[in-house]
Amino acid sequence: MPELPEVETTRRGLLPHLVGRRVRAVVVRQPQLRWPIAAELVAQLPGQRIEAVERRAKYLLVHTRVGSALLHLGMSGSLRIVPERTPPGPHDHVDWRLDDRHLLRLTDPRRFGCELWQLPGTLHPLLRRLGPEPLGDGFDGDHLWQRARGRGAAVKTFIMDQSVVVGVGNIYASEALFEAGIDPRRAAGRVARERYRRLAQTIRRVLARAIERGGTTLRDFIAPDGARGYFEQELAVYGRAGEPCRACGTAIAQAVLGQRATYWCPRCQR
DNA sequence: CGACACACCTGGATGC
DNA sequence: TGCATCCAGGTGTGTC
The missing domain is CATH 1.10.8.50 (Helicase, Ruva Protein; domain 3)
Incomplete structure (x- = not known):
């Protein structure tokens, strides 16, 4: 489903709900996405404050002091902000419980998306061979x-x-x-x-x-x-x-x- | 290196 | 109604 405009739309929609928030807990109901959900993400994210949400290609990077979550929506993924008590549907695979009684919820029927982890100062292998951003300099x-x-x-x-x-x-x-x-x-x-x-x-x-x-x-x-x-x-x-x-x-x-x-x-x- | 087929997975539309 | 088949916005991997 999502190409660059959909991922950018997602980023802009998430921005005001995520930046400055603290992640209280990560709840994984289905760890088998394109790759298994990174254990480091589940271990490290709780307690961290979200500093920025960036897009690179069709990936979203959610930055914290100790590392960045690397999210991809695959063909059928979407990210939504929902109230804390919202019951999960069958394809709601991951929730991040935030400190404002809301959840960041990943829904992805086909499970081609991913939630991976990138350490500060490193570039995840998936981001290494990417070409220039079409809306940035370096593309003509x-x-x-x-x-x-x-x-x-x-x-x-x-x-x-x-x-x-x-x-x-x-x-x-x-x-x-x-x-x-x-x-x-x-x-x-x-x-x-x-x-x-x-x-x-x-x-x-x-x-x-x-x-x-x-x-x-x-x-x-x-x-x-x-x-x-x-x-x-x-x-x-x-x-x-x-x-x-x-x-x-x-x-x-x-x-x-x-x-x-x-x-x-x-x-x-x- | 480049080109290509295939894999992953589920649901919805279509046709018999 | 039931079932088979095809199709779907992505992309890493393996083969030639």
């Missing part, structure tokens, strides 16, 4: 072009590679390529430098707009306060196979690239 068309040289894989698969640029998932990859007018099936190494400059712009624009709308809710994404995302209404191609392109009226095409559903306008995108 020249970077994409440089990294794409000699690559034969589809450009859509290429921009979803987290070592190239982070945060672009299956929805926003199709959307950004539509706005840039690039056929998602085109080999990454055969996209001109100028067109990569355009693509870098549309990646930034699509992600930024999705954040403003609170992300995309297709099935189950919810912000920490329970709000859904409203970017779905602005999707130009994702999930619209057979429907008319909003720009030219041509039927939106669908194919599988890198085992992921891909959508594009065969007329607007070359």
Whole structure:
């Protein structure tokens, strides 16, 4: 479910509820997520004050003096702030009991998410090979072009590679390529430098707009306060196979690239 | 190194 | 109604 905009929406929603709070206890009902919930997290977090909540790629880092929780939402995860007595549902795997009678609750039906631990002054292995943040410095068309040289894989698969640029998932990859007018099936190494400059712009624009709308809710994404995302209404191609392109009226095409559903306008995108 | 298939897991939609 | 099948927003791992 969550790509960068959904994770950023989650971070912003959590911020006022977490920063300055102290964790009283960690309650684990299902330790088997993508990886087992880190024993260090369960042992270290209680008693700690939360100093900051940061996002890197699609990961959230909850910082304390003794270490940082590294959270990922996988495909179906969400984090919510709920009152202390709220009974857990079947997929509510972890609660952090806070000092204000609320819980930070991880819900994740498919259990592809994780709760890991990073020691101060170290970088978790999962964060080591990540590319630049698309909304930060260090990301532009020249970077994409440089990294794409000699690559034969589809450009859509290429921009979803987290070592190239982070945060672009299956929805926003199709959307950004539509706005840039690039056929998602085109080999990454055969996209001109100028067109990569355009693509870098549309990646930034699509992600930024999705954040403003609170992300995309297709099935189950919810912000920490329970709000859904409203970017779905602005999707130009994702999930619209057979429907008319909003720009030219041509039927939106669908194919599988890198085992992921891909959508594009065969007329607007070359 | 790059490309690709596969794995993890559950629930909802669809079709017979 | 019941059951099989397919699909889903991610990403590490193993193979070639």
